[in-house]
Structure formats: C-alpha cells, structure tokens
Amino acid sequence: MKTIIPFIFCCTMLLLASCRKEEKLDPNSVVIDQAVGNPNALDKYILNQYTLPYNIDIIYKFVDVESDQNYNLSPANFESSIRMTRLIQHFCIEPYDVVTGSKEHIKTYFPKILNYIGSPAYRNNGTIVLGTAEGGVK
Numbered sequence: 001m002k003t004i005i006p007f008i009f010c011c012t013m014l015l016l017a018s019c020r021k022e023e024k025l026d027p028n029s030v031v032i033d034q035a036v037g038n039p040n041a042l043d044k045y046i047l048n049q050y051t052l053p054y055n056i057d058i059i060y061k062f063v064d065v066e067s068d069q070n071y072n073l074s075p076a077n078f079e080s081s082i083r084m085t086r087l088i089q090h091f092c093i094e095p096y097d098v099v100t101g102s103k104e105h106i107k108t109y110f111p112k113i114l115n116y117i118g119s120p121a122y123r124n125n126g127t128i129v130l131g132t133a134e135g136g137v138k
Helices: 004-018 039-052 078-100 104-109
Strands: 057-059 113-115
Touching: 039 057, 039 078, 078 104
Parallel strands: 057 113
Antiparallel strands: none
C-alpha cells in the first residue's frame, strides 16, 4: 500500500502537467503537404525552366515521403535552394543544350526528380551518407 500511493501521486502529477495549453504551430512550416500551397517565384521558375521544357521536378521543400526514413535529415534553406537551382541550370542544363543543339538529351538522360536536402543523411550509428541515387530517376 505504501508503494501504490506515491505511484498514484506521480501519475496524477504527470497527467496534470501534461494538460496545459500548447502553443500554436507556425503556419510557415518547412514540412508541407505537396498538394497544398501557393506557388512562389522559385516554384514558377522551376516550372518554366525545368518541368515544362525538360520534364524535371525539383523538390526543395521538405517532403518526408520523398526521402529515406532510415536517416535523420533536415530541410534545405530557401536561399540555398535558389542558388542550387540556378547552378544546375547554368552548369548542367545549358551546356548540353548548346553542345547537342536540342533539349532531347537532357529529357532522356537527366534524372527526373531532384530532391534538395539541407544536411547529410545521418545514420543511427553516427555515420553519414552524402548522396544517393535511386536508379537514375531521383
């Protein structure tokens, strides 16, 4: 009986402490549902420069189902996403367009999905993965 009373007291205190009001979540979360949201300037740039002419999708907002759940990941920041998107345009896409004279080479051989992640992929044992390729598609 002496051990049950402190146990009940502790459980009651935990329940009372957990029932306080929570703060509201920030509506501008980086983890979003891809189907929701208004396109910003970067979204429009990706659509006009990558998706429509080359059938390439760039995912710069953190979408959890697009990444490997076995790693601890963080989203890329917006400014880095802009820089990387422009670098890919100038150093990967445009040179092949100039050399081949058409957009067909990039449409055929370039990965169809680019997913920006803001950190290395940390495993549970402390090692990291710097990049992955999923069959040349992503």
